Amino acid sequence: MRVHFTVNGRPQEADDVWEGESLLYVLRERMGLPGSKNACEQGECGSCTVRLDGVPVCSCLVAAGQAEGRGIVTVEGLAAYARHREDIHPGGGCTSGSCGTSLDAARRWQAEPTDGQSGEAGELAPIQQAFIDAGAVQCGFCTPGLLVAADELLESHPSPTDQDIREALSGNLCRCTGYEKILDAVRLAAARQEEAVR
Amino acid sequence: MAHTPRVSSVPAGTPTDISQGSRTRGGVGESTLRPDGTLKVTGAFAYSSDMWHEDMLWGHTLRSTVAHAEIRSIDIGEAVATPGVHAVLTYDDLPTACKNYGLEIRDTPVLAHGKVRHHGEPVALVCADHPETARRAAAKIKVDYAELPVITDEASATAPGAVLVHESRDDHHIAHVPHPNIVHRQPIVRGDAEAAAQRADVIVRGEYTFGMQDQAFLGPESGLAVPSEDGGVELYVATQWLHSDLRQIAPVLGLPEEKIRMTLSGVGGAFGGREDLSMQIHACLLALRSGKPVKMVYNRFESFFGHVHRHPAKLSYEHGATKDGKLTHMKCRIVLDGGAYASASPAVVGNASSLSVGPYAIEDVDIEALALYSNNPPCGAMRGFGAVQACFAYEAQMDKLAAKLDMDPVTFRQLNAMKRGTLLPTGQPCDSPAPVAELLRLVKARPMPPERQWLAAGGDGRTVDVRALPGGLSNTTHGEGVVRGVGYAVGLKNVGFSEGFDDYSTARVRMEVINGEPVATVHTAMAEVGQGGVTVHAQIARTELGVSQVTIQPADTRVGSAGSTSASRQTYVTGGAVKHSCEAVREELLELGRRKFGSYHPAWATAGLLLEGGKVVTDGGEVLAEVADVLEEEAIDIEREWRHRPTEAFDRRTGQGNGHVQYSFAAHRAVVEVDTELGLVKVIELACAQDVGKALNPLSVLGQIQGGTTQGLGIAVMEEIIVDPKTAKVRNPSFTDYLIPTILDTPAIPVDVLELADDHAPYGLRGVGEAPTLSSTPAVLAAIRNATGLELDRTPVRPEHLTGT
Numbered sequence A: 001m002r003v004h005f006t007v008n009g010r011p012q013e014a015d016d017v018w019e020g021e022s023l024l025y026v027l028r029e030r031m032g033l034p035g036s037k038n039a040c041e042q043g044e045c046g047s048c049t050v051r052l053d054g055v056p057v058c059s060c061l062v063a064a065g066q067a068e069g070r071g072i073v074t075v076e077g078l079a080a081y082a083r084h085r086e087d088i089h090p091g092g093g094c095t096s097g098s099c100g101t102s103l104d105a106a107r108r109w110q111a112e113p114t115d116g117q118s119g120e121a122g123e124l125a126p127i128q129q130a131f132i133d134a135g136a137v138q139c140g141f142c143t144p145g146l147l148v149a150a151d152e153l154l155e156s157h158p159s160p161t162d163q164d165i166r167e168a169l170s171g172n173l174c175r176c177t178g179y180e181k182i183l184d185a186v187r188l189a190a191a192r193q194e195e196a197v198r
Numbered sequence B: 001m002a003h004t005p006r007v008s009s010v011p012a013g014t015p016t017d018i019s020q021g022s023r024t025r026g027g028v029g030e031s032t033l034r035p036d037g038t039l040k041v042t043g044a045f046a047y048s049s050d051m052w053h054e055d056m057l058w059g060h061t062l063r064s065t066v067a068h069a070e071i072r073s074i075d076i077g078e079a080v081a082t083p084g085v086h087a088v089l090t091y092d093d094l095p096t097a098c099k100n101y102g103l104e105i106r107d108t109p110v111l112a113h114g115k116v117r118h119h120g121e122p123v124a125l126v127c128a129d130h131p132e133t134a135r136r137a138a139a140k141i142k143v144d145y146a147e148l149p150v151i152t153d154e155a156s157a158t159a160p161g162a163v164l165v166h167e168s169r170d171d172h173h174i175a176h177v178p179h180p181n182i183v184h185r186q187p188i189v190r191g192d193a194e195a196a197a198q199r200a201d202v203i204v205r206g207e208y209t210f211g212m213q214d215q216a217f218l219g220p221e222s223g224l225a226v227p228s229e230d231g232g233v234e235l236y237v238a239t240q241w242l243h244s245d246l247r248q249i250a251p252v253l254g255l256p257e258e259k260i261r262m263t264l265s266g267v268g269g270a271f272g273g274r275e276d277l278s279m280q281i282h283a284c285l286l287a288l289r290s291g292k293p294v295k296m297v298y299n300r301f302e303s304f305f306g307h308v309h310r311h312p313a314k315l316s317y318e319h320g321a322t323k324d325g326k327l328t329h330m331k332c333r334i335v336l337d338g339g340a341y342a343s344a345s346p347a348v349v350g351n352a353s354s355l356s357v358g359p360y361a362i363e364d365v366d367i368e369a370l371a372l373y374s375n376n377p378p379c380g381a382m383r384g385f386g387a388v389q390a391c392f393a394y395e396a397q398m399d400k401l402a403a404k405l406d407m408d409p410v411t412f413r414q415l416n417a418m419k420r421g422t423l424l425p426t427g428q429p430c431d432s433p434a435p436v437a438e439l440l441r442l443v444k445a446r447p448m449p450p451e452r453q454w455l456a457a458g459g460d461g462r463t464v465d466v467r468a469l470p471g472g473l474s475n476t477t478h479g480e481g482v483v484r485g486v487g488y489a490v491g492l493k494n495v496g497f498s499e500g501f502d503d504y505s506t507a508r509v510r511m512e513v514i515n516g517e518p519v520a521t522v523h524t525a526m527a528e529v530g531q532g533g534v535t536v537h538a539q540i541a542r543t544e545l546g547v548s549q550v551t552i553q554p555a556d557t558r559v560g561s562a563g564s565t566s567a568s569r570q571t572y573v574t575g576g577a578v579k580h581s582c583e584a585v586r587e588e589l590l591e592l593g594r595r596k597f598g599s600y601h602p603a604w605a606t607a608g609l610l611l612e613g614g615k616v617v618t619d620g621g622e623v624l625a626e627v628a629d630v631l632e633e634e635a636i637d638i639e640r641e642w643r644h645r646p647t648e649a650f651d652r653r654t655g656q657g658n659g660h661v662q663y664s665f666a667a668h669r670a671v672v673e674v675d676t677e678l679g680l681v682k683v684i685e686l687a688c689a690q691d692v693g694k695a696l697n698p699l700s701v702l703g704q705i706q707g708g709t710t711q712g713l714g715i716a717v718m719e720e721i722i723v724d725p726k727t728a729k730v731r732n733p734s735f736t737d738y739l740i741p742t743i744l745d746t747p748a749i750p751v752d753v754l755e756l757a758d759d760h761a762p763y764g765l766r767g768v769g770e771a772p773t774l775s776s777t778p779a780v781l782a783a784i785r786n787a788t789g790l791e792l793d794r795t796p797v798r799p800e801h802l803t804g805t
């Protein structure tokens, strides 16, 4: 079958997709976007987390056909997505804690005309920078999924408590870091975000 | 199900270039950031499972569904006929007479022949144009198994008439073991434990059981093999030791080592699980047979069968002490289950025996450690390597003794703590600082986490935040049956490979002027598995050569061996090799300077010239020349091997010998809360103190300590591969059933770092990665015992052990 969707703000299509292929497989092996990771393909580790119309999902559990016509953000598009958050969430973040990215907003968003494939273009998203600065990256295999999940957390809860962070990231396994530095990174990104708002 | 080329692609097997940008500065001792950090947070870092090649095929392994059986026949007819399949291989297709591999003993078949010896053993290989085609074709292969009785423990292994797991052994241990189903056995006898026991006022005994742990690295076993025009093969793979892989691959393929070019591709964690081969030979065989690039990626289910695990163990201990709290003697017997193939079992036995007393001074000991062959999954290297199992048992013993003597458990340990100069049971003196008592003091001196935090989090002193309670959001308690406990433990781990192993590393360092600036390039074959070796190598080069620009070359087999990224050895040994090569480069550069400029300034003739900030300076700080002017168009390029002090084998009968290079020490204090009604445990805090000799990169050191601590926490309360004792089949090969700690299970891990230099090591450093994995498990167990008053002699602790159900 043929699947059309928007990936990191760009319309894409994939041909000859077998019905059993996961969104993760299509992104990694057909779209040339291997940033989302294949650590368990059982929906248990969160390494493959992407946003599907704004909602974080395990892309290994999403059949490629389910993505038809929808908008996907992967780690490769995270920086550009963060830059455009202002368009998506005017006024910066949501204080009620109930708001994610609306479906419409997610669809409206278009990535900058940069090299969204390699993820090398431009500045990093604040959460990406914080992961580097806090030493939250070791082998880095869990990192893309954690970044997507943490970025969504900060979008909906700009000042999370430690318990909030732990709860939000409890679907993402990391085997290397012991999570302390990951907590540090999310706190750091939240603090920087707050600074920026002031 | 044909596979169309993808929209855009990472060029085939391109190793990720982690040349240092301007963002990463800093020399030895600074918390320099990872050179690969930006690539890893943007998704641009190429892991082994990300490799891609135009026209590539997908490989798949058919694995045995039974643990022990004769193979009567294998029928591949239907699989071969499946559209899209390019090759199907069994044992009969192996190209040479060499059909086995192994780290120390070549006992592991590339593909099963005649017999399978464990559940999940590779039997056949398929490659096809889509991974699903390969999987389905493999499922069509018919294997006729005639099942054999399974050996699952010491009793079945050594029973009269027991089937031999390996019917014809010819390895160098067979003459020294009491039974052919024992891989290796190491006794250690020192002093007279029998006589010393007479002096004991109290004696405690314990039988302990340690479960089978999995490394559970997140990046699956994977890689890409590309046949090359000269009949050789390029292999891009995640491993811990490229050259060890190469040595095992070449004879099976029947190719000279030069024709197998190996490049490390991004490694998603290792923890010992990538010391043995997994898909390396399989992918090469499929690529050479099909003439096309072949990618193999295990899924998580297969990963549980694709690598060796931590040895489960049964440990029997006896300790004695006098009334005033002095240890008199220790006797122990440690039985490790090595599973179907030897892997690293002999070395694990060496560690378990020689480190079985832990960081305590005991003169009279009687020790025996052995590893079995069985039909359980093969076990080998995992972080802590033999020392972890022993630490769990001897620390439980220390608590039992302290309780019997009515002494504080920390005071009791401190009273018996080893120090610099203490002899190990092997007779080897510890010739470096051994701050065991101090590490215990540090964790004990930490302020305790506040009581009943769930109430504090609730805000008003009445409502509770269930998230802070055992059971969390499952809302299983509001604090009614919750009790707190505190436990301590300390451990001793050797650093580097022991027992006379030639544990060297190689580094190539190049210095040249690019755009007017001196630039250093470091090339080693060290596997960066996430530990941060690449960061440290650049720091060393900056410190030794006074440059700011350092490029780290991808690790491959074009440079000499770096040894394994394991045993906490890489910063010591490959770091040492980088330092050594940098020193040689510096000497050559200074020699060049002397020839060019020596006549202009007498200081060139003096010793003590340094390279700093791109300049040659005297130790008094006087600038003699710009490095750029010394080098001009020339490049200095030096490859050197580096070795630490040699070690020696342990005596086969007495275990005596200077077998280890260096030791590392860590202590933990665990604070837990247990819901005694449901048997749920919440670890509140797991404080660690460790001596690292010298923190080359303090940020990375913390990361290693916290990561190691968490793996120890995992084995304490949740992690275990469950093998059915009747069938030897693995019951839980998934992340649904094999649990590793999540961020909710992991507490705050405050760390105290000591830096007491070891005079024998580069910069005084001490290997860091493993020690924290030792003591965190027994500390958590001690805390749970303290909370519940239960004996708890096995790990992991499960709810039923706490509720007696």
Ligand code: FES
Residues within 6 Å of the ligand: A037, A038, A039, A040, A041, A042, A043, A044, A045, A046, A047, A048, A049, A058, A059, A060, A061
């Ligand atoms: S790879 Fe999707 S959850 Fe693990």
Ligand code: FES
Residues within 6 Å of the ligand: A136, A137, A138, A139, A140, A141, A142, A143, A173, A174, A175, A176, A177, B218, B268, B269, B530
């Ligand atoms: S799994 Fe390796 S950094 Fe998280």
